[in-house]
Amino acid sequence: MPLIEIRDVSVAYGTPTRPVLDRVSLAIEEGEFVCLLGQTGCGKSTLLRLVLGAERPAAGRILVDGRVHHQPDRTRGYVPQKYSLFPDKTVLDNITFGPEVCEFGLAARLTPRFFRRRREFRRQAFEYLQRIGLEPSDAAKYPDQLSGGMQQRVAIAQALITRPRILLMDEAFSALDPGTRKGMQRLIRQLWKDTGATILFVTHNTHEALRLGTRVVVLAKEMPDSGSRVMLDLPVPEPCRDDDIPRLVRRLESASTSSDPLAPASALSEKW
Ligand SMILES: Nc1ncnc2c1ncn2[C@@H]1O[C@H](COP(=O)(O)OP(=O)(O)OP(=O)(O)O)[C@@H](O)[C@H]1O
Numbered sequence: 001m002p003l004i005e006i007r008d009v010s011v012a013y014g015t016p017t018r019p020v021l022d023r024v025s026l027a028i029e030e031g032e033f034v035c036l037l038g039q040t041g042c043g044k045s046t047l048l049r050l051v052l053g054a055e056r057p058a059a060g061r062i063l064v065d066g067r068v069h070h071q072p073d074r075t076r077g078y079v080p081q082k083y084s085l086f087p088d089k090t091v092l093d094n095i096t097f098g099p100e101v102c103e104f105g106l107a108a109r110l111t112p113r114f115f116r117r118r119r120e121f122r123r124q125a126f127e128y129l130q131r132i133g134l135e136p137s138d139a140a141k142y143p144d145q146l147s148g149g150m151q152q153r154v155a156i157a158q159a160l161i162t163r164p165r166i167l168l169m170d171e172a173f174s175a176l177d178p179g180t181r182k183g184m185q186r187l188i189r190q191l192w193k194d195t196g197a198t199i200l201f202v203t204h205n206t207h208e209a210l211r212l213g214t215r216v217v218v219l220a221k222e223m224p225d226s227g228s229r230v231m232l233d234l235p236v237p238e239p240c241r242d243d244d245i246p247r248l249v250r251r252l253e254s255a256s257t258s259s260d261p262l263a264p265a266s267a268l269s270e271k272w
């Protein structure tokens with residue numbers, strides 16, 4: 001049984017309704033690293049929120065581990081496209097907030113066990129801080145003292161620290177400069193190998209998708225007014241050799257621009 005099963009899912013918004021997703025089906029096995037590509041507005045973030053359980057489809061079903069989930073839980077870590085940190089908490093408190101809330105209700109916060117666990121969460125938070133390339137001295141800073149890229153990395157650490165079985169990342173590296181982005185790509189690939197997590201990763205960058213994913217899925221509209229469907233579902237050769245990349249990039253770009261002949265094929269080809 002696939003870990004995530006998206007069955008004939010359709011979504012429409014607005015009045016009159018405008019279709020966003022049209023009978024999208026995908027089966028994702030445990031341990032896959034699936035990158036989701038598609039032009040802006042094609043419904044990538046919507047699909048991620050559906051898998052998170054933060055939204056429900058108008059038609060079709062999403063099964064995670066064989067069940068429909070009506071709300072997020074800690075099995076699914078999420079790095080939203082528009083992440084927001086708690087402005088009144090330090091970097092360290094932002095990172096440890098999730099596990100503390102998940103494990104301890106308000107009353108349980110006065111017990112010695114809470115303080116022991118809290119020390120452990122803080123130790124782990126420092127470890128992630130280092131892995132995402134921040135300094136120990138950044139732990140005491142507040143979000144408004146950080147650059148956009150640093151804030152984005154803290155949002156990634158927030159999702160990683162709960163060690164979710166499924167990680168949903170929505171353009172999680174978009175605010176990073178090329179060097180930092182490469183470092184984060186290496187980190188996420190390593191974490192994926194170490195933990196066996198299943199990752200669904202939205203990006204606009206075809207090269208990034210091919211470097212990271214075991215599989216790349218392209219969402220696109222068949223007609224300008226229709227909802228998006230899966231236009232291409234491409235396994236990435238392992239290892240993906242440098243000379244394979246230009247051919248694969250061309251296939252991915254032509255699938256994602258197929259409904260829009262005016263769209264530049266380079267819309268997704270930002271290099272890294
Ligand atoms: N809550 C909502 N209410 C109304 N319309 C919405 C809502 N969420 C998304 N949409 C619309 O659905 C479409 C798909 O949005 P979505 O954010 O999923 O696209 P996307 O592929 O993630 O785009 P981008 O690459 O720009 O992030 C857009 O036209 C958007 O305006």
Ligand SMILES: [Mg+2]
Pocket residue numbers: 044045046081170
């Ligand atoms: Mg989006």
